[in-house]
Structures are given as structure tokens and as C-alpha cells.
Amino acid sequence: MLFEEWKSLFKNKFLIIVIIAIITIPSLYTIIFLGSMWDPYGSVENLPVAIVNKDKKVTYNGTNLNVGKDLINNLKENYFMDFNFVDEKTANEGLTNGTYYMVITIPDNFSANATTVTKEKPSKMELEYETNPGRNYIASKMSETALNKIEKSISEKVTEVYTKTVYEKISELGNGMEKAADGAGKINNGMSELSDGNHKITNNLNKMTFGTLSFKEGTKKLESGMLQYTNGVSAVKTGSKELSDGISSLALGANTLSTGVEKLSNGSSSLVTGVKDYTSGVDTVYAGTAELVKNNTSLNSGINTLSTGVTQLKSGSSNVLNGMQTMSDSIGSVMTEEQIQKISQLEQGMKTLNQSIQDLNTTLQSVDLSNPDTAAIIKSGVNQIAVNSNILIPGASESVKQLSTGLVGVKTVLDQTGTTAKDMGLIQGMKAIDSGISNIEEGINGTVESETDGLAGGIHAYTQGVEKVNNGVEKLSNNSVKLKNGATQLNTGIAQLKEKIPSLNHGVSKLNTGASSLYQGTSELVSKNETLLSGICQLSNASETINKGTSALALGSKSLGDGITKLSDGSNQLNSSLVKGADEIKKVNTSDDTVEMFAAPVETQKMEASRVDNNGTAMSAYMMTVALWIACLAICMFYPIAQYSGNLKSGFSWWLSKFSILGLVAIIQAAAMVFAIKGVHGFAPIELGKTVVVACMTSLAFMSIVLFFDISFGKVGSYLLLIMMLLQLSACAGTYPIELSGEFYHVISKFMPFTYAVDAFRNTTAIGGSIRVQVLVLLGIIIIFSLFTVSVYQRKMKKLVIKI
Incomplete structure (x- = not known):
């Protein structure tokens, strides 16, 4: 199947073009993307x-x-x-x-x-x-970095100005210390002459101290005797002052007494007259109260009668009001609408009856009766009935009508209500009268809570008070005689006292004049005491002060000599120290180099554990990894990984036929990418060979992953690969350190193929560290996902065999 797969590939020119185009994807991606941020x-x-x-x-x-x-x-x-x-x-x-x-x-x-x-x-x-x-966020951060440089240069400039100022002051201080050293030398020379003069002064002061002792003892005796004299004079002055003050007070008291006696005399005369008038008034009041007491019985009887009458009036008023209310209720019960209608019907019936009788009479009068006597009697009787009916029935009818109207009018008058006396009905008016009578009764007899609040209670209390006033005035009248006799005796005694006042005033005046003369004489003596004592005291104090002063001067002169010696030693030390200090200050280097060093004493020495020439080199590890992943995604999307050529022998042979082409494409695109970046941007990794190896291993690992997901899940696999790419981009620390990301990315970072690929690239491009761990992980990914893919092909092959 391997040979057939390659043979099929060479026959498909379009597929070869697609593969070549895909091989260039990593190179184009990295060249273009890194080019935009290379430096x-x-x-x-x-x-x-x-x-x-x-x-x-x-x-x-x-x-x-x-x-x-x-x-x-x-x-x-x-x-x-x-x-x-x-x-x-x-x-x-x-x-x-x-x-x-x-x-x-x-x-x-x-x-x-x-x-x-x-x-x-x-x-x-x-x-x-x-x-x-x-x-642009990055541009703003780059601008802030530049600002730090500006801030540093300003700090150095300002510090340089301060430092120059300080060094200028230090130079001025050195010159001043030299002058001070010269002055200290002159002070030291003067100290020797001052010490000799002080020694002579000390000897003469010791002699003077012995001479002041005799003078001091004599002034002490004089001061003691003079003190006894002044104390006696002061005592006499104090006594004369007290005597004069007492007599003056006595004189004032005598004058006041005289005036008071005169006023008392006048007042006693007025008192006698007033007492007479008072006793006369008391008698008049007694006679008046006695007359009031006589009338108390009549007044109490009258108010009791009035109270009883009001009570009876209230009872009668209530009875009248109840009667009116009963009458109204009775008329209301009789004169109902039904009764009024019946009365109206009765009135109408009586009118009808009268008319019928009149008609009957008219008819009978015209009837011819055969029996003249009977007819005459009947006609006469009917005529008489008609006459009486014509008289009685209309009157009765009018009476019934008037009775009915009267009853209605009576009820209206009884029940009518209004706001004025004219508008009020009898019942409403009677209620007002009854309420007024109740108020009158309450005003006379008082309330239930307090009967004394009424007029009757007040009159009873008044009569009792009149009796008490009469008794009191009677006692006043009985004592009027004693009051008159006492006022007369007081007036007589005051007249006798008034006659003695002139003699008292004359004696007090003479006594006051003598006391004033005594006080003036003693005051003149005492006024001289203070001057006399002050002089003696000053003399004594002066003698003591002179003695102490000469002793202190002698001791002070000796201390001054000791101090002059110490001052001389100190001036020597000050002179030497100032000279030494001035020399030290002169040694201080105030050159521009020193000022510059003081302004910017610290310089940073940058040392780098690895060397990265530019941002493109730093980002290359991340971009190459991303580019290889994208290229592997593309090749698996276009290459027919689910088809087979030749005879199906095993899942392994199927995988091998596919991976022989895809693996070769992975290696070519990886190597091409590295050399393309080097040729275009001058990419210069510290270990070029290892960089190519890492690129090939990464490409093969990514191809194994992509092949497995595509052959296993089809379109869903492509979607999962995109999600995986997003997770790897965020967790591989390609741009920022993983420590700056959240905890979730810390955890998944260890399981992302991107993490190991990026670390390996960084070691080979800049750091130069070991890539053993990363390569082993990538190799493990290749093996594991290849085994997974072989198993998938094996399962697919079995399904195809079963169909056949």
C-alpha cells in the first residue's frame, strides 16, 4: 500500500500543488507575522x-x-x-x-x-x-517606559544643582574655619595676660573682706533698737486711728440719732392720730358687721325659698315638656294620613247627604199626594229636615274640616324646629326653657360633685364669713383703748429723748476733734518710721552685701582664674581642631566629576542569562509553533486521509502509507520554515541544528495529533482541533509568563503540546538549555497518537472487509 499511495500521489498533480502550497504556510506565516514585529x-x-x-x-x-x-x-x-x-x-x-x-x-x-x-x-x-x-495599549506602555528615562535625567539634573550648592557652602565653611583658627590663636595669647591680672585682683579682694566684718556687726545693733522704737510708734498710731474712727462713727451715729428722733417724734404724733382714726374705724366696722349678721337669717331663708321654687319650676317645666311631647305623639297617632283621608271623606259625605236631602225635599214638594193631610205632614217634615240639614250639615262639615286643620296646626306648632325664637316650635322652645331652668337650678344649688359651687352654698359661706369677721372686729374694738394709751406714752417718751439730743451732739464733736489731732501726730511719726527703718536696713544690708560681695568677688576671681586657665587650654584645642577641620575640608574634591557622581551615584550594569537580539527572535518560538499547527490542520483537511490505494492488508500499512507522505511534508515544512526566517529576517538561533530538529519533532507531533482527530471524528475532529488550538494559545506562555494568567491556565499548561514546543524552541534559539524533556514529550506524542491512529485504521479496515 505504501508504493501505491506514492504512485497515486504523483498521478494527482493538483494534490501535489496543494501539498507544496501547504508546505509554504509555516514559512509565510512566520515571515509575514514576525516581520511586522521583528524589532x-x-x-x-x-x-x-x-x-x-x-x-x-x-x-x-x-x-x-x-x-x-x-x-x-x-x-x-x-x-x-x-x-x-x-x-x-x-x-x-x-x-x-x-x-x-x-x-x-x-x-x-x-x-x-x-x-x-x-x-x-x-x-x-x-x-x-x-x-x-x-x-494602542502597547504604544502607551512603551511611552511610559520612555517617561521613566526622562524622570531619571531630571532627577540627576536637579541633584547636580543641589550638590554644587552644597559643595560651594562647604568651601565657604573651610575658609571660615581658617579664620576661626586664627582668632582662636589670638584668644589664647590674650588668656595669659588675663590670668596675671586676675591673680592680683584676688589678693586685694581677700583683704577687703576682713575689713567689712566690723562694720557689719555695728549696723546689726542699730537695726535692732530702731525696730523696737518704730514698733511702738506704729502701735500708738493704730490705737489713735481706731479711736478717731470710733469717735467719727459715734458722731455720725449721734447725727443719725438726732435725725431719727426727730422723725420718730413726727411719726409718733401721726401714730397717735392714726390710732384714733383706726379705733374709730374699727368701731364703725363692728357696727356694720353686726347689722350684716342680723340679716344673715333672712338671706339664708330667701335663698332656700328661691332654691325650692326653682326646683319646683324645673319639675313643672319637665311636666309641661312631657305633656307637649305626649300631645304631639297623640295627635301624630290620631292624625295619620289614613285618618286625615277619612275626615276628608266624612266632610265630603256630609256635603253629599245634605245635597240628597235637598233634592228629596224638592222632589217631594212637586209630588201630588192623594191624601192631603198625609202629604202635608210628609212635605212639612221633609221640608223641616231639608231646612235643618241645610243648616246643620254644612256647619258640621265645616267644623270637621276646621278640627282636622287645627289638629294638624297644633302638631306643627308643637314639633316645629328653628334657629330663632320665632322659628322654634313649642316643644323645642320648652326644651330650651327647661335647659335654662336646669342651669338656673345648678347655679343656685350647685353641681352634684360640689354643692358649694352654687349661689346657695356661696351665700351660706358668706353669712358664716360675716359672723367670723364680726367676732374678729369685736376683739379689735375691745383692744382699741390699749392701743390708744400705748401710742400716747410712746409720743411722750420720744419728746423727752428729743430734748437730750443737742447735748450729746456737742460732746461727741469735741471728742472727735481731739482724736483727729492725736491721729495726725502719730501719723507723722509713723510716716518717718519706714524711711528710718529703710535707711537702717539698707545700711545693714549694705554692710552684709559688701562683706558677701567681697567674699564672692574673691572666690569668683579665683574661679575666674581657673576658668581662664581652662579657656586657654580650650582655645589651644579649638585652634588645632579648626586648623585640622579646615585642612580636611580643603581635601574634599568638588570637581564636576564629583558633583556628577553625587547626582547619579548608581549605575546599573545589565547582565543577561540569554541573548535575544530583537522582539522577532523573542516571539519566534511562539509563532513557529502556531504556524506548524496551522499547516498540519491544512494538510489533513486537503489530503485524502480516509482513502486507500492498493490492497488493504492491515491498519498499520494503511497508516504507514498515509503518514509516510504526511510525515515527510511535516519535516519539509518545518525545516523550510526555519531557513526561510533566517534568510529573510536574519534569524540567528544560538543552536541552528537543534532548532531544525525541534521544528521537525514539533511538526511530526502536531501531524500525529491532527491525523488522529480527523480520521477518528471527521468534521467534528476539525472542530475539536480548533478548540485545542485556542486552549494551547492561551496556556503555553507564548506572549506573557504563565504566572500572569489565571489558575485554570496554570493547570492545563502542563498538558498542552504547545507548552513543550515553545520551551524547546526558546532553549535552542536563545537560552541554550537542555531540550531532552521537551523532545521526549514530543516523541511520546508522536508514538501515542500514531498508535491511536493505527487502531482507528485497523477498525475501519475490518468494517470494509465485512462489507465486502
């Missing part, structure tokens, strides 16, 4: 970026700082991106329409913020940038 990072200088500068120049420590302008100049000399220096409006429009992939704005306070480094709260220099990921 995008090497062409970043073509990526347009807009720069908007709003920065304003500032002065810092005498240096003009214009970081924004310096940055613009630096970017103009740097070609790692296509920088366009435009205004804000142009930049925003370009970002929106895709002209620029990023807009970098240098704010107006950019340089100003660079000068705040030494302030309590320094402000950071913030570069504003805006990207438009919706246009």
Missing part, C-alpha cells in the same frame, strides 16, 4: 510624543534654575522617541485623533518645586503625562 523596540524613535512646556524660570541660591527649558533642550538632542514640542491645544487634539501616543506636560511650578528641597515641607516635581491606551 519594534528598535524603532521607538518613530513613536510620536507631544511635549508641552509651561515651566517658569526661578532663582535658587543665586543660580537661575529653568528645569523645564533644560529638559526640552535635552530631549531635542535625544532621539529615543519622536518628540514634538507643541502647545497644549495641539497636544490634546493629537492625543485624541491618534497623532500622538502620549502628551507630557511640564507644569508652571516645575522649577519652583525644585527649590523647596530645604524647606520644612518640600514639594515634589511632578511631570504630568497622559496616554490613550484605546488607540
Whole structure:
């Protein structure tokens, strides 16, 4: 079957053309696809970026700082991106329409913020940038990477300015320390002369200290005696002051007493008159209350009678109201519609009866009766009946009518309701009268809860109160005589006191004058005490101060001498230290190289475990794997894998006839792909031979998988292969590390043929690691899926044999 299969292939020219076309698919796919991304990072200088500068120049420590302008100049000399220096409006429009992939704005306070480094709260220099990921996400990320370079260059520039300023200050500090060292030397020379003079001062101060001791003891005795004298004078002054104050108070009291006695005299006279008027009024009130008491019995009797009458009136009113209501109800029960209709019928019947009698009389009068006597009697009787009927019946009829109308009118008058007295019926009016009588009764007799609220209760309480007032006034009247006698005696006593007041005032005035003179004399003495004591105290304190001062001066002079010695030693040390410090500062290198190193002290040394020249080489492993899978899908779709040529011998021979062609196609398309990329894009894997081997193994493994699914499931198999391709694309870490994907992709990654193919390609193209595991896995896939395919062919062959 193998020979027949190849023979059949060579006879089918179209199939050969298809196979050749499919063989070129991996080469075309990788060449075209990788060509579009072969070296995008090497062409970043073509990526347009807009720069908007709003920065304003500032002065810092005498240096003009214009970081924004310096940055613009630096970017103009740097070609790692296509920088366009435009205004804000142009930049925003370009970002929106895709002209620029990023807009970098240098704010107006950019340089100003660079000068705040030494302030309590320094402000950071913030570069504003805006990207438009919706246009191209990768381009926006590449722009952000470029921004990091710009940020680093700005940091180095600002740090360089700071460093130059610091080093200038250090140089100034060194010069100052040299001058300070010279001054310290001069201080040391002066210390020696100062020490000699201090020694002489100390000796003289010791002599002076002994002389002040005698003077200090004498002033102590004088101070003690003078203190006793001033204490006595102060005591006399205090006593005279108290005496003077007491007499002054006595004088004021005497005057007040005099005025009070005069007012008391006048008041007592008024009191006597008022008491007389009061007692006279009390007698009048007593007589009036006695008269009121006499009338209490009549008043109580009258209110009791009135209460009884109102009660009876209420009872009568209720009876009248009940009677009216009963009359109304009776008339209502009699004068029903039916009764009124009967009365009307009676009235009409009586009228009809009268008319009949009149007609009968008229008829009889015209009848000729044979018996004159009988006829005369009958005619006379009928005539008499007619006359009486004509009189009685109309009157009776009118009476019945009037009676009926009257009863209806009476009921209307009884039951009528209204809002005014004219509109009210008798029953409604009587109810109002009855309610008024109830209110009158309640006003007189009180409520059920409190009978004392009524007029009767109030009058009873009033009469009781009148009796109590009468009794009280009687007692007041009985005491009026005593009140009159007391007022008279008080008036007499006040008159006698008034006569003694002038003598009292004269004596108090003389006493007050003497006390004032005594107080003035002692005050003059006391006023001199403070001056006298102050002088003695100052003298004593001065002597003590002089003694202490001279002692302290002597000790201080000695301490000063010790301090001068230490100061001299310190000035020597200060001089040597300043000289040494100035020398050290002079040794500090402040060259431009040092400033540059301080501004950018760290440089990164890039070391790579593997070398990848460009993005195309990095993506080649992924793209070659995808290209080989697509090519295997295509060949199995077009090649007649279910047909056979020659005699069917076994499933293995059937598979071998097919796989001999498909396997050869897999190897050719893999090798062609590798050399095509190398020839077109300069693809240079570190191990070209191993790369070709991995490509062939991968192509054979993919061909085995695709052949098995197509021969086993037909069109469904093609669908399953597409799903498998999608899973492998997402789980083989072709573009991003698998660690950046979800847990699902971590799990399936180990079972995807793409994973091992991509790893093997990366080892042979860039890393140079071992590919043993990957090759063994691919080889295992070839063997396993080939065995599966042989079993499928074997089963198909048996079915065909059975049909035959």
C-alpha cells in the first residue's frame, strides 16, 4: 500500500500543488507575522510624543534654575522617541485623533518645586503625562517606559544643582574655619595676660573682706533698737486711728440719732392720730358687721325659698315638656294620613247627604199626594229636615274640616324646629326653657360633685364669713383703748429723748476733734518710721552685701582664674581642631566629576542569562509553533486521509502509507520554515541544528495529533482541533509568563503540546538549555497518537472487509 499511495500521489498533480502550497504556510506565516514585529523596540524613535512646556524660570541660591527649558533642550538632542514640542491645544487634539501616543506636560511650578528641597515641607516635581491606551495599549506602555528615562535625567539634573550648592557652602565653611583658627590663636595669647591680672585682683579682694566684718556687726545693733522704737510708734498710731474712727462713727451715729428722733417724734404724733382714726374705724366696722349678721337669717331663708321654687319650676317645666311631647305623639297617632283621608271623606259625605236631602225635599214638594193631610205632614217634615240639614250639615262639615286643620296646626306648632325664637316650635322652645331652668337650678344649688359651687352654698359661706369677721372686729374694738394709751406714752417718751439730743451732739464733736489731732501726730511719726527703718536696713544690708560681695568677688576671681586657665587650654584645642577641620575640608574634591557622581551615584550594569537580539527572535518560538499547527490542520483537511490505494492488508500499512507522505511534508515544512526566517529576517538561533530538529519533532507531533482527530471524528475532529488550538494559545506562555494568567491556565499548561514546543524552541534559539524533556514529550506524542491512529485504521479496515 505504501508504493501505491506514492504512485497515486504523483498521478494527482493538483494534490501535489496543494501539498507544496501547504508546505509554504509555516514559512509565510512566520515571515509575514514576525516581520511586522521583528524589532519594534528598535524603532521607538518613530513613536510620536507631544511635549508641552509651561515651566517658569526661578532663582535658587543665586543660580537661575529653568528645569523645564533644560529638559526640552535635552530631549531635542535625544532621539529615543519622536518628540514634538507643541502647545497644549495641539497636544490634546493629537492625543485624541491618534497623532500622538502620549502628551507630557511640564507644569508652571516645575522649577519652583525644585527649590523647596530645604524647606520644612518640600514639594515634589511632578511631570504630568497622559496616554490613550484605546488607540494602542502597547504604544502607551512603551511611552511610559520612555517617561521613566526622562524622570531619571531630571532627577540627576536637579541633584547636580543641589550638590554644587552644597559643595560651594562647604568651601565657604573651610575658609571660615581658617579664620576661626586664627582668632582662636589670638584668644589664647590674650588668656595669659588675663590670668596675671586676675591673680592680683584676688589678693586685694581677700583683704577687703576682713575689713567689712566690723562694720557689719555695728549696723546689726542699730537695726535692732530702731525696730523696737518704730514698733511702738506704729502701735500708738493704730490705737489713735481706731479711736478717731470710733469717735467719727459715734458722731455720725449721734447725727443719725438726732435725725431719727426727730422723725420718730413726727411719726409718733401721726401714730397717735392714726390710732384714733383706726379705733374709730374699727368701731364703725363692728357696727356694720353686726347689722350684716342680723340679716344673715333672712338671706339664708330667701335663698332656700328661691332654691325650692326653682326646683319646683324645673319639675313643672319637665311636666309641661312631657305633656307637649305626649300631645304631639297623640295627635301624630290620631292624625295619620289614613285618618286625615277619612275626615276628608266624612266632610265630603256630609256635603253629599245634605245635597240628597235637598233634592228629596224638592222632589217631594212637586209630588201630588192623594191624601192631603198625609202629604202635608210628609212635605212639612221633609221640608223641616231639608231646612235643618241645610243648616246643620254644612256647619258640621265645616267644623270637621276646621278640627282636622287645627289638629294638624297644633302638631306643627308643637314639633316645629328653628334657629330663632320665632322659628322654634313649642316643644323645642320648652326644651330650651327647661335647659335654662336646669342651669338656673345648678347655679343656685350647685353641681352634684360640689354643692358649694352654687349661689346657695356661696351665700351660706358668706353669712358664716360675716359672723367670723364680726367676732374678729369685736376683739379689735375691745383692744382699741390699749392701743390708744400705748401710742400716747410712746409720743411722750420720744419728746423727752428729743430734748437730750443737742447735748450729746456737742460732746461727741469735741471728742472727735481731739482724736483727729492725736491721729495726725502719730501719723507723722509713723510716716518717718519706714524711711528710718529703710535707711537702717539698707545700711545693714549694705554692710552684709559688701562683706558677701567681697567674699564672692574673691572666690569668683579665683574661679575666674581657673576658668581662664581652662579657656586657654580650650582655645589651644579649638585652634588645632579648626586648623585640622579646615585642612580636611580643603581635601574634599568638588570637581564636576564629583558633583556628577553625587547626582547619579548608581549605575546599573545589565547582565543577561540569554541573548535575544530583537522582539522577532523573542516571539519566534511562539509563532513557529502556531504556524506548524496551522499547516498540519491544512494538510489533513486537503489530503485524502480516509482513502486507500492498493490492497488493504492491515491498519498499520494503511497508516504507514498515509503518514509516510504526511510525515515527510511535516519535516519539509518545518525545516523550510526555519531557513526561510533566517534568510529573510536574519534569524540567528544560538543552536541552528537543534532548532531544525525541534521544528521537525514539533511538526511530526502536531501531524500525529491532527491525523488522529480527523480520521477518528471527521468534521467534528476539525472542530475539536480548533478548540485545542485556542486552549494551547492561551496556556503555553507564548506572549506573557504563565504566572500572569489565571489558575485554570496554570493547570492545563502542563498538558498542552504547545507548552513543550515553545520551551524547546526558546532553549535552542536563545537560552541554550537542555531540550531532552521537551523532545521526549514530543516523541511520546508522536508514538501515542500514531498508535491511536493505527487502531482507528485497523477498525475501519475490518468494517470494509465485512462489507465486502
